[in-house]
Amino acid sequence: MSAIDFKLIKTDSSSAARLGSLTTPHGKIDTPIFMPVGTHATVKAMTPEELTEVGAQIILANTYHLYMRPGHELVARMGGLHEFMHWQGPILTDSGGFQVFSLGELRKITEEGVKFQSHLDGSYHFISPETSMEIQAALGGDIIMCFDECPPYPADYAYIAKSMEMTSRWALRCKNVKKRADQALFGIVQGGMFSDLRERSALALQEIGFDGYALGGVSVGEEKELMHEVMGFSAPFLPVDKPRYVMGIGAPEDLIEGINAGFDMFDCVMPTRNARNGMVFTSFGRLNIKGARYAEDRLPIDPECGCYVCKNYSRAYLRHLFKSGEILASRLNTWHNLHYYLSLMAGARQAIAEDRFADFRRDFYAKRETM
Numbered sequence: 001m002s003a004i005d006f007k008l009i010k011t012d013s014s015s016a017a018r019l020g021s022l023t024t025p026h027g028k029i030d031t032p033i034f035m036p037v038g039t040h041a042t043v044k045a046m047t048p049e050e051l052t053e054v055g056a057q058i059i060l061a062n063t064y065h066l067y068m069r070p071g072h073e074l075v076a077r078m079g080g081l082h083e084f085m086h087w088q089g090p091i092l093t094d095s096g097g098f099q100v101f102s103l104g105e106l107r108k109i110t111e112e113g114v115k116f117q118s119h120l121d122g123s124y125h126f127i128s129p130e131t132s133m134e135i136q137a138a139l140g141g142d143i144i145m146c147f148d149e150c151p152p153y154p155a156d157y158a159y160i161a162k163s164m165e166m167t168s169r170w171a172l173r174c175k176n177v178k179k180r181a182d183q184a185l186f187g188i189v190q191g192g193m194f195s196d197l198r199e200r201s202a203l204a205l206q207e208i209g210f211d212g213y214a215l216g217g218v219s220v221g222e223e224k225e226l227m228h229e230v231m232g233f234s235a236p237f238l239p240v241d242k243p244r245y246v247m248g249i250g251a252p253e254d255l256i257e258g259i260n261a262g263f264d265m266f267d268c269v270m271p272t273r274n275a276r277n278g279m280v281f282t283s284f285g286r287l288n289i290k291g292a293r294y295a296e297d298r299l300p301i302d303p304e305c306g307c308y309v310c311k312n313y314s315r316a317y318l319r320h321l322f323k324s325g326e327i328l329a330s331r332l333n334t335w336h337n338l339h340y341y342l343s344l345m346a347g348a349r350q351a352i353a354e355d356r357f358a359d360f361r362r363d364f365y366a367k368r369e370t371m
């Protein structure tokens with residue numbers, strides 16, 4: 001009995017794009033879906049009620065960061081993530097491996113796990129598949145991820161093969177100690193940019209059996225074309241009847257290509273991080289609000305956007321807020337960017353439902369050329 005139930009509603013006739021529905025203990029998710037990242041148990045600048053208003057259905061929290069501060073046991077004592085952060089929808093937590101590799105200072109990877117120094121105070125820590133499962137059980141997310149190694153890019157075939165085989169062994173260790181029946185466990189496919197290694201990784205994880213399958217190790221510095229190619233040849237290696245999640249992807253065009261390849265779930269810090277830097281997304285491409293050309297521009301960020309920000313604020317005002325370092329600048333830019341990403345997903349779902357995703361994808365690119 002799995003903690004989640006994935007229904008594949010239909011596949012688009014003109015592409016591998018899929019329409020699905022994922023039921024979790026904290027509610028239902030329509031797929032394809034974009035998942036806002038809430039690293040420190042908050043999606044920066046947004047309240048949970050505002051997240052719901054812009055269309056967020058599931059959010060992410062970061063195991064590594066919450067383990068470091070305030071500590072997973074404290075979160076458990078406060079009732080778990082849902083109660084702690086006042087978000088009653090589904091939550092997905094990563095396994096912490098990726099952040100250790102990308103954030104932790106000196107680190108040592110062995111078969112047992114990863115020893116590393118805290119990026120906060122230099123203290124020494126150790127995370128293994130078993131401790132990652134323990135931390136995620138304490139945090140209480142609805143979907144948890146296997147502990148994996150996300151290899152550096154580029155890396156040679158031999159390194160990627162050994163790393164992928166260890167990630168498969170770590171995945172089995174995770175499944176063997178998984179405690180909570182109310183949490184779903186996703187395996188993470190690795191294998192770098194090599195299709196044979198990706199296939200071997202996918203098969204190894206399917207032999208173990210998981211509630212969903214994630215594609216890790218992409219968007220790690222490779223060219224966009226290569227990222228799209230890896231998504232394209234990896235999706236068919238994954239089971240049809242389980243959710244498929246690409247980790248850390250991406251820009252709007254990457255989501256379009258991921259859906260086109262047959263993936264269902266996406267996450268990225270881009271809409272929230274870029275918002276805080278003044279970069280906002282529109283149906284005709286990106287716009288940097290701090291540009292002098294917007295100083296007296298009465299238009300909304302995107303005239304085609306129906307969000308609260310585009311209904312009420314001009315580019316001139318948003319530029320003024322940003323240049324003045326006002327907190328409201330981050331809030332309004334984030335609000336719009338998340339609405340853009342989540343509306344793009346809603347549009348993709350509608351297009352798949354009406355068997356016209358190929359047209360939707362064509363229109364997406366055509367609009368951006370009008371800039």
Ligand SMILES: NCc1cc(CSc2ccccc2)c2nc(N)[nH]c(=O)c2c1
Nearest residue numbers: 060061094098150216217218219247248
């Ligand atoms: N840049 C891609 C990326 C991103 C994440 C992080 S996704 C995330 C971030 C915060 C919260 C939840 C999920 C990854 N996580 C794991 N475990 N493995 C990867 O290969 C990988 C690759």
Ligand SMILES: [Zn+2]
Nearest residue numbers: 305307310336
């Ligand atoms: Zn808007």
